[in-house]
Amino acid sequence: MKNRYLGVIFIVFGLMFMAACGEKSQEDVVEELTEVLEEMDGYKAEAEMTMKTGQEEQKFSIDVWHQKDNFYRVKLGHAGDERGSQIILKNEDGVFVLTPALEKSFRFQSEWPDNSSQPYLFQSLVKDVIQDEEATFEATETHYVFKTRTNYQNNSNLPYQQIFFDKKTYYPAAVQVLNPDGQALVEVNFSAFDTGVSFEADDFAMEKNMETIAEEPTFNSMNENDSFSVVHPLYTAGAEAVDSKEVELEDGKRIILTYDGEKSFTLVQEKRSDVPALSAPETVQGEIVNLGFTIGAMSDQTIYWNHNGIDYTLASDTLTQEELIEVAQSVRGQEIK
Numbered sequence: 001m002k003n004r005y006l007g008v009i010f011i012v013f014g015l016m017f018m019a020a021c022g023e024k025s026q027e028d029v030v031e032e033l034t035e036v037l038e039e040m041d042g043y044k045a046e047a048e049m050t051m052k053t054g055q056e057e058q059k060f061s062i063d064v065w066h067q068k069d070n071f072y073r074v075k076l077g078h079a080g081d082e083r084g085s086q087i088i089l090k091n092e093d094g095v096f097v098l099t100p101a102l103e104k105s106f107r108f109q110s111e112w113p114d115n116s117s118q119p120y121l122f123q124s125l126v127k128d129v130i131q132d133e134e135a136t137f138e139a140t141e142t143h144y145v146f147k148t149r150t151n152y153q154n155n156s157n158l159p160y161q162q163i164f165f166d167k168k169t170y171y172p173a174a175v176q177v178l179n180p181d182g183q184a185l186v187e188v189n190f191s192a193f194d195t196g197v198s199f200e201a202d203d204f205a206m207e208k209n210m211e212t213i214a215e216e217p218t219f220n221s222m223n224e225n226d227s228f229s230v231v232h233p234l235y236t237a238g239a240e241a242v243d244s245k246e247v248e249l250e251d252g253k254r255i256i257l258t259y260d261g262e263k264s265f266t267l268v269q270e271k272r273s274d275v276p277a278l279s280a281p282e283t284v285q286g287e288i289v290n291l292g293f294t295i296g297a298m299s300d301q302t303i304y305w306n307h308n309g310i311d312y313t314l315a316s317d318t319l320t321q322e323e324l325i326e327v328a329q330s331v332r333g334q335e336i337k
Contacts, residue, residue, distance in 0.1 A: 026137035029144045029165070033126050036170045040122075042067040042199065045172075046192040047120055049076075051292040052185045053158075054329035058292035062120045062188070065197075071204045072113065074120065076295065086295050088112070088288065091204040096281055097288060097295050100210050102306060105281035106297065112288050117150040117161065119175040119188045125163050142167055150177060154289065154298065154321040158185060169193075206281065228271045228310055230255045234330035237263040237323050265316035265327065271309060291329050303328045 024032070045064040050057060058078075065073040070090065077085030087098040095108040118124035129135055132148040139145070143164040150161050157179055164174040171193040177186035202208045232241060239261035247254040252272035259265050284304070286297040296305030302315045303324050314328050 023139060024144075026135075029137070029139075029170075030129060032170055033129065033165065037123060037126050040068065040195050042071075042197055043122065043193060043195045044197045045120070045122070045190055045194070047188050047190045049120065049189075050187045051290075053155075054292050054326075054332075056332070060292075064120055065199070065203065066121070066123070067199050067204065071199075072121070073204055073209065076290075078293075087209050088295065089204060089206060089209055091206070093206070095288070096206055097284075097297075098206065098209055099306065102309060103210075104306065105206060105210060106284045107281040108284050108286065108288060108297065110287050115287070116153055117177075119161065119177055119186060122172055122193075125172055125175065128161070129163065139167070143173060144170075153287070154325060156322065171195075228253070228269075230257075230269055231331055232257065233267065233327045234332065235326050237261075237265075237319060237327060239263050239265060263316070263318045263323065265314060265319055265324075267327075267331070268311075268313040268315075270311045270313075272311075289325060291325070293329075293332065296328060298324070 043064075043066050045062075047062045047064070048059060049062055050059050052058075060076055060078045063075040065071075071092075072088065072090040074088040075085055076088070085100070087096075087100070089096040089098060090112065093107075095110045095112045097106045097108065099105075113121055113124055117128055128148045128150065129146050135146050135148040137144070137146055144167060146163045146165075148161055148163065150158055152158050158177050159180060160178040160182075162176040162178065162184075163172065165171065166173050172190055174190065175186075175188040176184040179185050236259055239259035241257060242260045243256075243258040245256040247256065249270075249272065252270065254268060254270040257267045257269070259267070284297040286299040286302075286304075289296045289298040289303065291303075291305060294305050294307045296303050298321065300321075301317060301319075301324075302313065304311070304313050305328065306312070312328070312331060314324060314331075316324060319327065
C-alpha cells in the first residue's frame, strides 16, 4: 500500500514538473518569434482591420504579401468596394501607393514600413516586441500575449498595443492598438497566415499592380456628373468656417474652404472631369498616413488624399500633425447647404 501511494505522489509531481517545463518564458517566446521571422522566406496574410480613431467606425480588409527581404504588397479596401481599394507597394524602386480605379500612383520618399508600427505586418510586430524592454507578457490557453509600446510618429493617442501570437505557429492572430485609457481604437484580426508561398517575378511590380479588371469601370472612365458634394469636416479643433470660394477649372471645379480661430486651416476639394492616367508615379514629399477610409500623404503641415475621385488638400500652420489627421478623418459627409 505504501509503495502504491509513493507511486501516485511521484506521478503527480512528475506531471507538475512536465507542466512547468512546458510553459515557455517571455524570453523563450521572443527567441522563437525571432527564429520564425529569420527562417521565413515570405508570407501571405489576410485580416480585417477596424478603426475607431475618427468620427465613425471604419472596417476594411487587408491582404498582405511579403517576400524576403524587403518586398511588400498591402492591399486595403472596404468590403464590396473594389473601386476604392489601394495598394501600398515596396520594391527595389521604392515605396508606392497605388489606386488602380483612379489610375493614380504615387511614389513616397519614405522609410515605410520601418519608420512606424504597422499592426498588420509580422515583422513590425516582432520588432516592437523586441525593442520594448518593458513589454509585458502572458500565456493563455491558445496565445502568447505581449503588451508593448507603439511607434506612431504622428499619433501619441495610441501609445500601446496588445499582440496575440498563436501558441503553435507563433504567427500573429490579433492586434489591439490602445489609447492611454486602455481602449482598443484599432483592431486587426488575422483570418489567414501562410508561409508556404511562392511569388511570380512581377508580383511586386508597379505596372502589374496598377492593372484593373477589364470589366470593372474606373472612376476616370465612368461618365459621371462633374459636380460633387462639397463637405465640411466634422472636427475642426475649435475653428469656424469663415470663407468658401469656388474656382471653375477648364476641366472641373475647385472649392477652397477657410477655417479661422485659435487653430486655423484651409481645406481644398477638387474634382476634374478628365484626369489622364499617369505614365509615371507622382513623387510625394511626405509620409504615408492611414485615414481609415483612404491612404493619404502627410508632410509637416499638409495632408493630401483622394477619395471617390475627389482630391483633398488640408493645410495649416497651427494644427499639430495629430490634429491634422483628426480633421482629415472627419471629412466624410457633412455637406455644404
